Amino acid sequence: MFGGRTDINECLLRNGHGPCQDTCTNLHGGYNCSCEGISGTRLSADNHTCEDVDECAAGTSGCSHTCISTMGRTFCLCPPGYELGPDWKTCQGASTTGLSPGR
Numbered sequence: 001m002f003g004g005r006t007d008i009n010e011c012l013l014r015n016g017h018g019p020c021q022d023t024c025t026n027l028h029g030g031y032n033c034s035c036e037g038i039s040g041t042r043l044s045a046d047n048h049t050c051e052d053v054d055e056c057a058a059g060t061s062g063c064s065h066t067c068i069s070t071m072g073r074t075f076c077l078c079p080p081g082y083e084l085g086p087d088w089k090t091c092q093g094a095s096t097t098g099l100s101p102g103r
């Protein structure tokens with residue numbers, strides 16, 4: 001469109017973040033923000049800040065019971081009487097042997 005105009009590198013500000021919360025990519029006549037540097041987040045609707053990706057709502061958490069999503073991490077919780085298995089996702093009946101799982 002207006003090639004040849006001098007571009008402003010907005011990303012030079014704030015130690016390379018520019019106006020972005022995380023990664024800033026300078027473009028001719030603009031810039032792009034991304035959130036690749038903060039795991040578990042994505043660019044929010046304002047195109048500048050990073051928001052938590054709710055893996056619980058997305059159904060990708062793998063939790064067998066309760067799922068808790070925090071900034072950058074997801075935790076699984078178990079109801080009383082159950083404890084989290086070695087995969088940190090599946091709840092197992094606590095201290096019971098010889099019983100088959102509920103399903």
Ligand SMILES: [Ca+2]
Nearest residue numbers: 008027029030
């Ligand atoms: Ca620019």
